[in-house]
Amino acid sequence: MKKLLSILALSLFMSGSAYAETIKKIHFICSFDKFINIVAFDEIPKPKDELPTVITNDRFLILGIKPNDDIIVLETSFWIISSTFEPKERIIIPSQINDKEIKFKIPRLSENVNQVVTLNRRSGKLEYAFKSPVDHGKIFYTCSIKEKLF
16 A cells, blocks of 8 residues: 555656646747838838848847747847847737737837837738837838757
8 A cells, every 4th residue: 555655646746747837939030121111191111221230130039839829929139129228027928919910019118119019920021110209110021930050
């Protein structure tokens, strides 16, 4: 009887790690497509050679998928476009997730600046929309899944 109880207790201890939450990570590399500046209600495209490299450089986005199919943004380089501010908490919870897109806001120190990133789940197209008292526009990227090399 003691052997049976010890085997039962040992198996319960060993099975506890089977329920640990694992997060699947998906790494995206996003390359620049186009920049549109919005003045009044007019959309004015700007050529790539007139833009700073901070906008035209490749960006990355790391999504985490939890076992219950919740999606979170684990890491991104999109807050570097218009600010040197990097948030203390790097994990971002998307504001909207549906079959077509994932939408999340970039955390900012200023309440006057609004930055929304929308990733199309089917095509990989990403739209980075920004609005501040001084400027308003959209930057478009094409994202593709990349595996980590090391």
